[in-house]
Amino acid sequence: MGALTGFKVLDLSRILAGPWCSQILADLGAEVIKVERPFQGDDTRIWGPPFLKKDQGDETGESAYYLSANRGKYSVAIDIATEEGQTLIKKMVLDCDVLIENYKAGSLKKYGLDYESLNQLNPKLVYCSITGFGQTGPRAAEPGYDFIIQGMGGMMSVTGERDDLPGGGPQKAGLAFADLTTGLYAAIAIQAALLSRVSTGEGQHIDMALLDTQVASLSVLAMNYLTSEKIPGRLGNAHANIVPYQVFKAKQGEFIIACGNDQQFQMLCDSIGLPELSQNPKFVKNKDRVTHREEITALLQQHFMTQPAQYWIERIHAVKVPVGMINDLQQALEEEQVISRKILVRMEHPLRSDYLSIGSPIKLSKTPVQYVKAPPYLGEDTDKILNRFVSEDELKALKHKNIIQQG
Structure with a gap:
């Protein structure tokens, strides 16, 4: 039934x-x-x-x-x-x-x-x-x-x-x-x-x-416009309201970080060997990271190019910050969780x-x-x-x- x-x-x-x-x-x-x-x-x-x-x-x-x-x-x-x-x-x-x-x-x-x-x-x-x-x-x-x-x-x-x-x-x-x-x-x-x-x-x-x-x-983006009266544009794989929340390139491959709060950002920085970033006044709070999006993104991107994507995923995953590869459809259907x-x-x-x-x-x-x-x-x-x-x-x-x- x-x-x-x-x-x-x-x-x-x-x-x-x-x-x-x-x-x-x-x-x-x-x-x-x-x-x-x-x-x-x-x-x-x-x-x-x-x-x-x-x-x-x-x-x-x-x-x-x-x-x-x-x-x-x-x-x-x-x-x-x-x-x-x-x-x-x-x-x-x-x-x-x-x-x-x-x-x-x-x-x-x-x-x-x-x-x-x-x-x-x-x-x-x-x-x-x-x-x-x-x-x-x-x-x-x-x-x-x-x-x-x-x-x-x-x-x-x-x-x-x-x-x-x-x-x-x-x-x-x-x-x-x-x-x-x-x-x-x-x-x-x-x-x-x-x-x-x-x-x-x-x-x-x-x-x-x-x-x-x-x-x-359009949900959040529509409310962004109604609240700020600024027309949102395209951000590619980045997020309008959260940083870092996007795709990064590594020495081999690409991967996604979805850092949802300030505590996660601190754990992220510690796990990748950049603890000083989370102490920088320009990056401590998400609102500041959004304001300084270009600077923080460039620093992270430069750092991630030193190792393959899998290397970073293992370290970031270990501290329970959301991170993952970009699967094609075959890989998605073969994921253990999907199965x-x-x-x-x-x-x-x-x-x-x-x-x-x-x-x-x-x-x-x-x-x-x-x-x-x-x-x-x-x-x-x-x-x-x-x-x-x-x-x-x-x-x-x-x-x-x-x-x-x-x-």
């Missing part, structure tokens, strides 16, 4: 933000029915390479992108642009607790699948809309993509190397940050709405926007006997996450799910008209 076992989610979303949200709900035990376009499916099914290769032969299967966000779901292929497809969705809504969609604002109204229409059918429905700009405002009708949102929402103005250094300039995050964080916030909002429904008996409309989430996620926490999950998949997935970080003591279903083929579960709502003859007729597809 998962924490959300018994809840049913109708997922009309595609790409990443919506599917990331519904995958979280599926991991927690909800039954998630992914509705896709017949013969096309979620756009990300073809976003590759890489693609998952079959055990036998060179034929490729699903894209890695699609596999990353669709674990634990049932795929039902329905053409919602048809009247028959809309009727199917409305029948399914009567049996669902949650609907997730990420169509452009207002575009589902012409199908009678907007919140107002479906709320009339099922007042208990929690309806979550995920868009680039939200359901209101001058840009509500525009499509929104993560890259654009990272730029508009200020993320790229504080990500990347300083303009006065080689390679300086705005950078997007290495992952779709706005999509992923919006998916997380949407999962939180859905669970909050389900809890509210316990006392009110009513569902509600959740309006999630990538731009809202991106701006909200012990069982983040890599082996699942059954029809294409591969050795299928591996990155699991959920959620650890619940009494209702743990369970991995019961690999990301489905397009329409894999069409018959299984729709048999609840229509007869066998109706299914055959819908297939004949290409309104539904069985994978």
Whole structure:
């Protein structure tokens, strides 16, 4: 039994933000029915390479992108642009607790699948809309993509190397940050709405926007600006409010120091053989180290070039000051701590006997996450799910008209 076992989610979303949200709900035990376009499916099914290769032969299967966000779901292929497809969705809504969609604002109204229409059918429905700009405002009708949102929402103005250094300039995050964080916030909002429904008996409309989430996620940097009225810039791998808290180069390799307080700074200086630095009035307090950032960083950098990175890591780690190497993905997944926490999950998949997935970080003591279903083929579960709502003859007729597809 998962924490959300018994809840049913109708997922009309595609790409990443919506599917990331519904995958979280599926991991927690909800039954998630992914509705896709017949013969096309979620756009990300073809976003590759890489693609998952079959055990036998060179034929490729699903894209890695699609596999990353669709674990634990049932795929039902329905053409919602048809009247028959809309009727199917409305029948399914009567049996669902949650609907997730990420169509452009207002575009589902012409199908009678907007919140107002479906709320009339099922007042208990929690309806979550995920868009680039939200359901209101001058840009509500525009499509929104993560890259654009990272730029508009200020993320790229504080990500990347300083303009006065080689390679300086705005950078997007290495992952779709706005999509992923919006998916997380949407999962939180859905669970909050389900809890509210316990006392009110009513569902509600959740309006999630990538731009809202991106701006909200600026957190400390946004408050730095509101407090000081100084626009923060890019600091590369340094921290705006803490020094030393950055990457340093060594004689061989690079490593990270995250020195969170003055006591840690003193222990750091002692461990690397520079105790006098922690006694210097310009460096004793963090506020002073931030003021004299360039000087203290230069002194530390010069010192670290005398030995390999591993040499410094061993000494700094011994005094319990946060320090670490910069791993590539292979190294990260081979870390002993990652392995012990069982983040890599082996699942059954029809294409591969050795299928591996990155699991959920959620650890619940009494209702743990369970991995019961690999990301489905397009329409894999069409018959299984729709048999609840229509007869066998109706299914055959819908297939004949290409309104539904069985994978």
